[in-house]
Amino acid sequence: MADKNSSPTKKFALLAISAALALGFTALAMQKPDATTESAQTESAAPADQPLAVATKDITDAAGRRVSVPVEPKRVLALGEFDMDAMLALGMKPVGVTDGRGQQTPPSYLKDLSAGIESIGRLAQPSIDKVIAAQPDLILTGTIQDEKLISQLQQIAPTVITSATSENWRDMFKRIATALGKESEAESFLVKYNEKAAKLRESLENPENVSVSVVRWSPKGPTYMLRDVFISQVIEDVGLSRPPAQQESGIHSAPLSLEALHEIDGDWIFVGTLSPVGDAADTFAEIRDNAAFKQLSGVNNGHLVLIDGSLWTSVGGPLAAMAALEDIEKAMLGKQG
Structure with a gap:
């Protein structure tokens, strides 16, 4: 007895349905790319000028x-x-x-x-x-x-x-x-500075017995630099001493009156203004003719040294430190740095 499901008409219908399903799946596959393709398209759509990550x-x-x-x-x-x-x-x-x-x-x-x-x-x-x-x-x-x-x-x-x-x-x-x-560059600079400071210290005669006063002149009068300021560290590196009042902790003194000028005295007096022109520079130019100023031992002995106050009496830096060594060498040994 023949199977009803095997009739030619039904076989043809099953083949038609299978073909239609196959075409449908193919169309879906063409319309929706896989995840890899979608990711690649997203990346290619990113702006060309998008900044790169910085380490x-x-x-x-x-x-x-x-x-x-x-x-x-x-x-x-x-x-x-x-x-x-x-x-x-x-x-x-x-x-x-x-x-x-x-x-x-x-x-x-x-x-x-x-x-x-x-x-x-x-x-x-x-x-x-x-x-x-x-x-x-x-x-x-x-x-x-x-x-x-x-x-x-x-x-x-x-x-x-x-x-x-x-x-x-x-x-x-x-x-x-x-x-x-720039760690290696800093180390190289410090080696050169230390070598120069050590050489200068050896060239100075008994530097520990020589007092160096460092003074900034302002329109209100002179102030002397104290122990914690940058230049005091440089002076210490070459073995020179400071006047007793300038060995106290701090940055600088209050402005002094003319009656207190003796407080800025020392074997050597390095003095300057923050700016080479202006009220402070004018005030200092006037005081140099003052009798009390001329009686300071550092001035009287010819050991008054005019300096750049922005270098010596501010916060300083490695270049300022090296330049200060050259100023000391020039003033106290008569040598160009």
Whole structure:
């Protein structure tokens, strides 16, 4: 007896249904790409100018904060005198800086090296608009203490606080070098500085018995620099001593009256103003004819040395330290650095 399901009509119907299903699956496969193809299309649709990921590293700044900074920063703002000095010593040029202390330009001793670098504002008062326009990938500052301003800067680029009160300039320099990825360059610079300081110390006759007074003249009168200031560390490196009053902890004294001029005396007196022109420079020019000033032993013995106050009596830096050694060598040994 023949099977009903095997009739020619039903076989033909089953074949037609199978063919239709096969065509349907093929169409679906053509319309929906697999995950790999979809991912590739998404990647190819990404903007050509999309920024690449920047490699970063974490460092600890002078305030104890952990800051993620670029491994190889390219556009760095130096919002402090020391920051600028250190960057230049490491062979890097900031894209912007703030003015020097008591000046409307970068520190005068860095005038040649800072040519072409844009001023972002006054000391500790950078213009936020100019900071943004500079498009920094890293900001260094050893002078700004305003937490609100630091927060604003941090929103623009990673911001590293580079110095702490009374910190040795070498430690500050090393911290900046770490932030910039220039550790080996910093070590090389410090080796040269230490060698020069040691050689000068050997050339001076009994330097521990020679007192060096360091004075900044302002419109209000003279102030002498104290133990914790940068230049005191340099003077100590060559073995020279300081007058007793200048060995106290601190940065500098209050301005002195003419009646207290004897407090700035020493075997040698190194004196200068933050700016070579202006009220402070005019005031000092007048006092040099004063009888009380002429009676100071350092002046009377011909040991008055005129210095760049922006180099000697501010926060300094590695270049300032090297330049100060040259000033001491020239004044006390009659040699050019």
